[in-house]
Amino acid sequence: LHYTDPDKVPIAGDHSGVTIDIISIRPPFLASIYLLFSYQANIPPNTEGYNVDIECKYQDKPVLHPFAFRTHAHTHGMQISAYVVRNDQYRLIGTQSPQRPQAFYPVPDKA
Numbered sequence: 001l002h003y004t005d006p007d008k009v010p011i012a013g014d015h016s017g018v019t020i021d022i023i024s025i026r027p028p029f030l031a032s033i034y035l036l037f038s039y040q041a042n043i044p045p046n047t048e049g050y051n052v053d054i055e056c057k058y059q060d061k062p063v064l065h066p067f068a069f070r071t072h073a074h075t076h077g078m079q080i081s082a083y084v085v086r087n088d089q090y091r092l093i094g095t096q097s098p099q100r101p102q103a104f105y106p107v108p109d110k111a
Helices: none
Strands: 080-086 089-096
Antiparallel strands (some): 080 089
16 A cells, blocks of 8 residues: 555554455456556656656557556646557547546546
8 A cells, every 4th residue: 555645544554455366267357457657757847847658559469448547646746648549549548636536537438
């Protein structure tokens, strides 16, 4: 778990977590988190607005069907948007302020 403010950790501690069950039969559908990030973004000092573009060329076999979108940018992020680009056509996956609570927000167009 990643707290933006360590003072928000409950006094009783944090008991969140994930339980993983392992099965030997492949399920009919796969679920995953596809993470895009930039670790080399250098925002110049005293800059009021600055874009950091991140892209990837996905060529794996499973067809991706985004159903949720989450952002994370600490205190400097104002708006994060993600698009699928095919044949010079842009389709919005999601857009969100990273200052909102960190959660997976539904994707408006699941097509």
